[in-house]
Amino acid sequence: MQTRALIVDDEAPAREELRHLLREMGEVPGQGPVRVVGEATDGEEALLLLDSLDYGLVFLDISMPGLSGLEIAARLAERPHRPKVIFTTAYPEHAVEAFDLAAADYLVKPFDADRLRRAVLRALGAAETGGSAESPAEASREAATEERPSSGRDRLVRIPVQRDGRTVLLPGDSIVFASAERGYSQIRLAEESVLVSFSLNELERRLAGHFFRAHRSHLVNLRYVRELRHTAGGTLVLVMNDRARSRVEVSRRHVRALRQRLGV
Incomplete structure (x- = not known):
């Protein structure tokens, strides 16, 4: 076959x-x-x-x-x-x-x-x-990955990004947060957003350090967290320190670990 x-x-x-x-x-x-x-x-x-x-x-x-x-x-x-x-x-x-x-x-x-x-x-x-590429087993593996907090020393990390036919190496520290987009990821910088071919799990493994998986679909740079806000429905939202003051939802099961990382 x-x-x-x-x-x-x-x-x-x-x-x-x-x-x-x-x-x-x-x-x-x-x-x-x-x-x-x-x-x-x-x-x-x-x-x-x-x-x-x-x-x-x-x-x-x-x-x-x-x-x-x-x-x-x-x-x-x-x-x-x-x-x-x-x-x-x-x-x-x-x-x-x-x-x-x-x-x-x-x-x-x-x-x-x-x-x-x-x-x-x-x-x-x-x-x-x-099994299926979208099987419950894979979803379970991804969830297990989310539960492990990022750790390790800060290190020099570069993420390759395509711009006008050129490969630009993006410093990891310049990333405010990243969101999952159908197998690739949308990276938010201070002034713009860029699309990369890495999954959110791959980015989490590459970046580690001061990055935190706040949600299944979001990986945030803790150095760019400006505020913590609670919505009327009780959901915790992070206000990020980019130009757009982007808001990133935190899943309920990650709230405690996030507060520990931030010391609040």
């Missing part, structure tokens, strides 16, 4: 890197290995290949000569038996459009082997345990 994959990207180095990561990934539980059996450099070539063979996975770049990856995905969405689509792109701003087209995942270059594997597992409905 195997999953046949098509890579659609106009840049040869990007195709080669993806082939390498897929070879190194090994077998998908219950699905076998992912085999790259087709490559296309533009949209027209991709559609020809898709008409000639049934693929289980299609890795789609967005910006290409002729048809864009979004246009290809829109055409695939009209087919009764369409492959799962994973976008691989340097442009994070198209993520909402991609998920509107029922994309399985959206990877922002550069991504690593772990992020690719999670995307493939999600697309194929698999998990490391052999």
